[in-house]
Structures are given as structure tokens and as C-alpha cells.
Amino acid sequence: RRQSTSVDSGLRAIGGDYSQAAYGVGMEISIKLSREATSIDEDGAVHSAFQENLVLLLAEAYYGFVLGDAEAFVKFTGTPS
Structure with a gap:
């Protein structure tokens, strides 16, 4: 299930001379853990890590x-899915 609000542009790959990049x-990469934070799912429901015994990660x-x-x-490019 798609969770992004962005529209599929149809871009599938980029090819070329990567010596020019x-x-x-x-x-x-920094990683933080929280047992007290809240998160919001794709349906808009708020979840408490503390109440639901979860660990949330921020990377x-x-x-x-x-x-x-x-x-x-x-x-x-290709046909957007």
C-alpha cells in the first residue's frame, strides 16, 4: 500500500557516464530510539509508543x-504504477 502523498513521476532509472558525477x-547516519514518542499512521491515527509498548526509531x-x-x-521513464 502506498504511504507517500507524492505523485509517481514515472522515472524508473538514470543512466550515463558516472565519471561526470x-x-x-x-x-x-545517526539513530535515535524513543519509547515515549508518538507516530501518525497513513490513516491519521495517532499511536503512543509508551501506551502500545513500542520503540520508535529516527534515522x-x-x-x-x-x-x-x-x-x-x-x-x-515508464508508466506510473
Whole structure:
């Protein structure tokens, strides 16, 4: 079941000369655990980790990506599902 509110653009892959691209890692992945936080599911119901005996995770990371020559890449698209 789709949980995202974004629309499928049809983009399926990007191909090209990856020597014309670079990426970097801005920070290590940080992970935080909470037994007191709340979450909201796709139906809008609020869940309390404490009341439901759950552990919620928050994982964060920062990455950068840059193209040297955008003409060195192509998009492969398909019918949105």
C-alpha cells in the first residue's frame, strides 16, 4: 500500500557516464530510539509508543550529489504504477 502523498513521476532509472558525477557524505547516519514518542499512521491515527509498548526509531543522514555534465546522463521513464 502506498504511504507517500507524492505523485509517481514515472522515472524508473538514470543512466550515463558516472565519471561526470560526484557524491559526498555530510554526516554519519545517526539513530535515535524513543519509547515515549508518538507516530501518525497513513490513516491519521495517532499511536503512543509508551501506551502500545513500542520503540520508535529516527534515522538521519545527509548526502550531496553533483553532476559535472548533465548531458552525460539520460532518464528512463515508464508508466506510473
